[in-house]
Amino acid sequence: MGGRPGGALVLVLVLVCAGGARGKPTFRKDRVVHPEPELGERPREDNQSFQYDHEAFLGKEEARTFDQLTPEESKEKLGKIVDRIDDDKDGYVTTEELKNWIKRVQKRYIYENVAKVWKDYDLNKDNKISWEEYKQATYGYYLENPEEFQDATDQHNFKKMLPRDERRFRTADLDGDSAATREEFTAFLHPEEFEHMKDIVVLETLQDIDKNEDGFVDQDEYIADMFANEEGGPEPDWVVTEREQFSDFRDLNKDGKMDKEEIRHWILPQDYDHAQAEARHLVYESDVDKDQKLTKEEILDNWNMFVGSQATNYGEDLTKNHDEL
Known part of the structure; x- marks a missing residue:
């Protein structure tokens, strides 16, 4: 999921094949969301900057479907979603209920994402993905057609990503049989969600941002990961704020x-719960009577924040039994 300017972000790079197995591989950048400013410090948002909220509330894929619906259709479907979020059916949506919903949405997105790409990698259809299957599906074109990758940057990227992917795969492969179950492959694709993968997330973050390869991330490298000042002019205020964040809160031992x-x-603060923070944010922005909970009317009155001019294919699924939600 994306973040607002000022929220700390880190790259998690995953290679994906274009056009299925053995297609020419391309790079995709996913970003893991990290802590944002306290609610009182956040600027009031306009309709153009609600993408973060939409994706947290609905899931990335569902959020994309909203543009196809009219505001009226969006509100109608949002109302049905609100009924599902209200677990105790007391007519109010609490921060806890919103948090639980966001966690379910995120879990559903992760496992649906794995299911969507599974067939591209499970080449022998044994319901496992071996390292050799993944390597062939992802890097086979590159390995068999090196002449097409004469660009120095491409060569560097693929030579770096292959051993990096193998290291991540081996870490996710808990039983060490060189073949990933669905759970192990989920850990490989979404390492930030699994405790035993946290060291890999930290190491890959360091390697992504540490351009001078000294084993550390200095302030300029930290800023360059978020902002490229190509015009050489003054930095935006949010970049100046991020430099202060680096000095005050990132560089804990003050060695620069x-x-x-x-x-x-x-990137992995122990005392930070993304779903809890987003739920608090949604309640804070929509709770007109300040009773720390939301009525359906309050949510629908602030529908732009939850679904914008978009809506959700959950509406089509409401009559079906989704155990995962």
Whole structure:
């Protein structure tokens, strides 16, 4: 999911094949969301900046379907979703109920994402994905047609990503049989969601941002990961704020750079719950009478924040039994 300017983000790079197995591979950048400013410090948002909320509330794929619906259709479907979020059916949506909904949406997105790509990698249809199957499906074109990758950047990227992917695969492969079950492959594709993959997330973050390869992330590298000042002009205010964040909160030992433990504290804070923070944000922005809970009317009155001019294919699924939600 994306973030607002000022929210700390880290790259998780995953290679995907274009056009299915053995297609020419391309790079996709996913970003893991990290802590944002406290609610009182956030600027009031307009309709153009609600994408983060839409994706958290609906899931990335569902959020994309909203543009196809009219505002009236969106509100109608949102109303049905609100009925499902209200677990105790007392007519109010609490922060806890919103948090639980967001967690279910995220879990559903992750497992649907794995199911969507599974067939591209399980080439022998044994319901496991071996390292050799993944390597062939993802890198086979590159390995068999190296002449098409004469560009130095492409060569560097693929040579770097192949061993990196293997390292991540081996870490996800808990039983060490060189073949990933669905759960192990989910850990491979979404390492930030699994405790035993956290060291890999930290290491890959360091390697992504540490351009001078000294084993640390300095302030300029930290900023360059978020902002490219191509015109050479003054930095935006949010970049200046991020420099202050680096000095005040990222560089804990004040040596001018982040080591692995400081990176871990930044991207995987133990005391931060993304779903809880987003639920608090949605309640804060929509709770007109300030009773710390939302009525359906309050949610529908602020429908732009939840679904914008978009809507959800959950509406089509409401009559079906979704155990995962």
